[in-house]
Amino acid sequence: MSTYPLPVVRRRAEASDTTSLWLQVPSDLVGAFRYRAGQFIAVQAEIGGETLVRQYSLSSTPGAEADLRITVKKVPDGHVSSWLVDRVAEGEVLEVASPRGVFFKEPDVAHHVLLLAAGSGVAPLLPIAQILAASPLGHDINFVYGNRQLDGIILHDEVDELAALDNVTVEHVLTRPHDGWNGGCGRIDRAFIQQNFARWTASTDKPVSAYLCGPEGFMDAAESALMACGLSSADIRRESFDLVLNDDGAEDDIRIVAETDPGDEGECEAIVAVVGGEEVTVVPEPGESILSALIRVEADVPYSCQEGTCSSCISKLTSGAAEVRPAVRQTLRDDDLEEGLVLACLARPTTRRIRIDFDEF
Ligand SMILES: Cc1cc2nc3c(=O)[nH]c(=O)nc-3n(C[C@H](O)[C@H](O)[C@H](O)COP(=O)(O)OP(=O)(O)OC[C@H]3O[C@@H](n4cnc5c(N)ncnc54)[C@H](O)[C@@H]3O)c2cc1C
Ligand code: FES
Incomplete structure (x- = not known):
C-alpha cells in the first residue's frame, strides 16, 4: 500500500475524547488525494515498534477546502486513535494512503x-x-x-x-x-x-x-x-467503523460475473490487476484470494486488515468471474455486487483469467 507524507496543519478538540486533524495536500499530490464525500483515508502509524494502519473517514467536504480533515474518537485502549487524539501535534507528518470507499453515491434523481x-x-x-x-x-x-x-x-x-x-x-x-x-x-x-x-x-x-x-x-x-x-x-x-467479519450461518459464496467468455471456467492462470494506472499480472495458487496473490508479488494494492473489515481493498471485477465470501454483504450491497464490486481479500477467481481494477475507489 502506497502512503504519502501529509503534514498536520491544524488540530481542534471536538469533545473530551475526539479531535479533528487537518492534513495539507502538497500540490504534486492533489490528484492522488481527490476524493468523494463519504470516502476514507488510511493512516499508517509506527507505534511501539509496530506498523499499524487504521481508516478514518474524511469529515471535510470535497471542493470546499483544500486540506483534508479527519475526526478521530479515542476508543478505550485504542492504539492509533489514542496516538492521533493525544500525541500528534501540528507540524508532524502522517503517512496517509489515497482516499477510498463506496459509502456514498449521489442518487441520480431527487431523493x-x-x-x-x-x-x-x-x-x-x-x-x-x-x-x-x-x-x-x-x-x-x-x-x-x-x-x-x-x-x-x-x-x-x-x-x-x-x-x-x-x-x-x-x-x-x-x-x-x-x-x-x-x-x-x-x-x-x-x-x-x-x-x-x-x-x-x-x-x-x-x-x-x-x-x-x-x-x-x-x-x-x-x-x-x-x-x-x-x-x-x-x-x-x-x-462500519468497527466491523467484525461474520460468515456464520451464511449462504454459499457469492458468484460475481463480469464480461466473460463461455467455457472460460477453470483454474485461474492470470489475475490482471490495474493498480495506480499500471497492470500487474499474477498466477494465483489454488484457493488463494485475489488480494493474497497480489501481495505475494508485491503489487502496490491498497489493503490493511486482509479479512474483510476495513474496506480498503474494494475493487471492481471488469472481466472473468470470482467467488466472494458471503460476509462481503456486510460492506457491499446487492447493487454494488451486480456492478462487479468486490473485496479482493474475500474473493477468489473462478475463470482462467480475470481482470480487476483497484483505481476507481
Ligand atoms: C471505513 C472506516 C472508516 C472509519 N472512520 C473513522 C472515523 O471517521 N473516526 C474514528 O474515530 N474512527 C473511524 N474508524 C475506526 C478506526 O479505523 C479505528 O478502528 C479506531 O480508531 C480504533 O483504532 P485503534 O488503533 O485506536 O484501536 P485498536 O488498538 O485497534 O483496538 C483497541 C480496542 O478497541 C476496540 N475497537 C477497535 N475499533 C473500535 C471502534 N471503532 N469502536 C469501538 N471499539 C473499537 C478493539 O476491539 C480493541 O478492543 C473507521 C474505520 C473504518 C473501517
Ligand atoms: S484488506 Fe481490509 S477489507 Fe480487504
Whole structure:
C-alpha cells in the first residue's frame, strides 16, 4: 500500500475524547488525494515498534477546502486513535494512503434522504449532507444525530449550519440531556425511528433513501426499523467503523460475473490487476484470494486488515468471474455486487483469467 507524507496543519478538540486533524495536500499530490464525500483515508502509524494502519473517514467536504480533515474518537485502549487524539501535534507528518470507499453515491434523481448518525459516525455524513444539500437535483434531507450529552456533540456548529438551508432539517437526540434541553431525548433506536419516520417523510413525494453511520448496534436497529417502515435494503447504506467479519450461518459464496467468455471456467492462470494506472499480472495458487496473490508479488494494492473489515481493498471485477465470501454483504450491497464490486481479500477467481481494477475507489 502506497502512503504519502501529509503534514498536520491544524488540530481542534471536538469533545473530551475526539479531535479533528487537518492534513495539507502538497500540490504534486492533489490528484492522488481527490476524493468523494463519504470516502476514507488510511493512516499508517509506527507505534511501539509496530506498523499499524487504521481508516478514518474524511469529515471535510470535497471542493470546499483544500486540506483534508479527519475526526478521530479515542476508543478505550485504542492504539492509533489514542496516538492521533493525544500525541500528534501540528507540524508532524502522517503517512496517509489515497482516499477510498463506496459509502456514498449521489442518487441520480431527487431523493428524500435520511442521514442517521451516532457519535463519530457524523464524520462521513457531514460532507455527504453538504454535497446533497448543494446538489441541483433538489434533494430533501433530514439529518438526525444522536449523542450522549450536549458537550459531546462532534462538529456541532457545522451540523447546525446545515439547518439554515431550506432543504435540510437537523435534529439532535441526546441520551443524557441537561435540564432545559428542548431537543430530542433517548436513543435513536428501532422504536424512535418507527415513531418518527412518518413525520420525517410526511410531505415528500420523492423516493426515500437512508445513510447510516455509528456503532454496529445502532445501525442494525436503524436498518431494521427503516425496512419495517417500507424501505428496501437497496435504499439503505451504512459505513462500519468497527466491523467484525461474520460468515456464520451464511449462504454459499457469492458468484460475481463480469464480461466473460463461455467455457472460460477453470483454474485461474492470470489475475490482471490495474493498480495506480499500471497492470500487474499474477498466477494465483489454488484457493488463494485475489488480494493474497497480489501481495505475494508485491503489487502496490491498497489493503490493511486482509479479512474483510476495513474496506480498503474494494475493487471492481471488469472481466472473468470470482467467488466472494458471503460476509462481503456486510460492506457491499446487492447493487454494488451486480456492478462487479468486490473485496479482493474475500474473493477468489473462478475463470482462467480475470481482470480487476483497484483505481476507481
Ligand atoms: C471505513 C472506516 C472508516 C472509519 N472512520 C473513522 C472515523 O471517521 N473516526 C474514528 O474515530 N474512527 C473511524 N474508524 C475506526 C478506526 O479505523 C479505528 O478502528 C479506531 O480508531 C480504533 O483504532 P485503534 O488503533 O485506536 O484501536 P485498536 O488498538 O485497534 O483496538 C483497541 C480496542 O478497541 C476496540 N475497537 C477497535 N475499533 C473500535 C471502534 N471503532 N469502536 C469501538 N471499539 C473499537 C478493539 O476491539 C480493541 O478492543 C473507521 C474505520 C473504518 C473501517
Ligand atoms: S484488506 Fe481490509 S477489507 Fe480487504
